[in-house]
Amino acid sequence: MKIVVFGAGGFIGGWLCEELADRREIELVPCVRQWSSAVRLARRGFDVVQVDLEAVTDGIAVIAGADVVVNVSMPLPEREPELALRLYSACAAAGVRKFIQFSSMAVYGDQTGNVDEDTPSAPSSDYGRGKAEMENRLLKGVARSGPQLFILRPTIVYGPFSDSWTVRYARRIANGRWRSLGWAGAGTCNLVHGQDVAKSVVLAALAPQDSKSHVLNINGPEVVTWNEYIDRFGDALGVGGRTSMNPLLFSLTSTAVQGLRKAGSWVKRKGIHRPLQSVPALIGTAQSVVNLYPTPDELHLLRQKVQCSWERAARVIGFNPSMSLDEGLRQSAEWCHIHGVIS
């Protein structure tokens, strides 16, 4: 079975390729947009191919003879719907049997309570809107004779190599001595490990083929709050001297820091940051503060009480997340130390 992975240089793409690497029955073709993102793949001796989906206009040679195409690439939200549909169409023309497209739980936006695949999308961010629009266009554009479509919506994907939910939080816990955020972190943290997400792709690829399209939530085995995640990850990292934050002060500071973040972006955009480079301590301090506190969207996520059901994924492809949070955090912490994420 030939599987072509677009976006293989990213965090989930890396996990997927490593998961597929040892399966003799699979011929893997990992594709990256730029060579610099091939580091994780190249170390394991994969034959990496460089393909920029934006630059491809007349067919995508690498998908010839492919049975399954997985698209984990992360274009700009406004470009994602067109690029995903274009890739699906190319797969249809090439006779690909299955097309597995990555979306996100961000399509649910600010909704609370239990959500499943029948819950209507209500995205509240550009990222979520791009994903929702991409899903709509793909589901409408599915060709009768084209590949079977799977749309996977992973939740908070953590684990080694996760910049957003492992590296950033490890640094925040270490630098800010976070233990918990009180009510500011009382929302549900729908954690799923990168390896479990990779396994869901393999299951979708190997599942018996039919003509039905499937949208599937992919979530982890345990339901915890963000506070629990932060506390347990801090323990796993071995960070001492942690304290519970005052949630009101934390929220107000995060809001104030957003002003600093915007000012920094403006200064950089205008190109007037160069004189400041002669004061590295000032820049360093500003960057540390900005990195320590969440953005308004993230602040909202930390309070949002929403739980994504993965029952349909269990039913349709036999998905059963196996990485316990304790093991996932232990592995993440060990990785953070080896990689110098925290000293």
Added chain:
Amino acid sequence: MSHNIAVVGCGASAQQFHLLALAKRRHDFDKVWVVDPSDKARQIACSIVRAEQSAALADVADELQFVIIAAPNTHHFSAAREALSRDAHVLIEKPFVIWPDEGCELVKLAAEHHRVIAVNQTRRLFPYTQELTRRISSGEFGALKRIEHNEGWKLSWPFFSGAGFEKDAQRTGVIMDMGVHILDFYQYLLDPMWVYGSATHDGFKGPEGLAELRLKANDAPVSIRMSRYQKQENLGYLDFENARVQIDIFQPNAYSVTSKSDGGHRRFVVESPSVDPAFLSDRMLSNFVAAATGREKAICEAASSLPVINILDEIYRCAKHYPETPGAV
């Protein structure tokens, strides 16, 4: 006498450094040749500097006085040998070779032809490098006790080709890429006797992205971690008998010294017209040409990089891998 120059390899490092410097000094040369098998790479090169094009060095019929080699690492040796055999002075992108015997052969060949062979080790041109070299050699800080150096960031270099990521690519990972910069810097600063201790990296079946080295430089322990995945501290600490010196990779004109006798801490800023890559590549080209014409000493002559190539070779030969658990490293 004409001054013809060829740039062999017109990928990212040529586009970001050498061709910019050549464009600035175009009037110093008669003919400039850009040599690359890729039409696209040559076209980009010609958009940076007015030049003749050739797919191979052998097809350049003109006499060449200077050759800059910025091709993938594995081509450095053959291209440099060809250039030296044509009696050209040679400036090679770092690492100048990947195997010690190739390095020795090139240095020998250059000496036989009375030609300069230099390496683009830009950190030797950092303002603090020159000043620290002077202060260390004066004995001001006392004997070296320890070096600790952590460097890394998410790789974002605009590679033109995937040569360094190919399945059979040899010695193209972070040790040869970033490590050669780091070790050459300390080599230039201290001229030490290197002794291998241990090395661990994640190049299980291909180029590594993470590495930890334990070496000795004149009996002083040296600990280096480098990463192409994650931002590191990007600082180097040199612990001497009398003082602790701290350098910042991204502040090439400033360093700090903490006295061990009174704990006094002082930051030194070294005057420099610029520390931009464009300035450094211009300075490199200018020194190379001046050295070739006997007006200056080559700051980055290849012979002085041989100890680094030797210790890198030992590192690669003796290194262990991290445990090969998917994702865990």
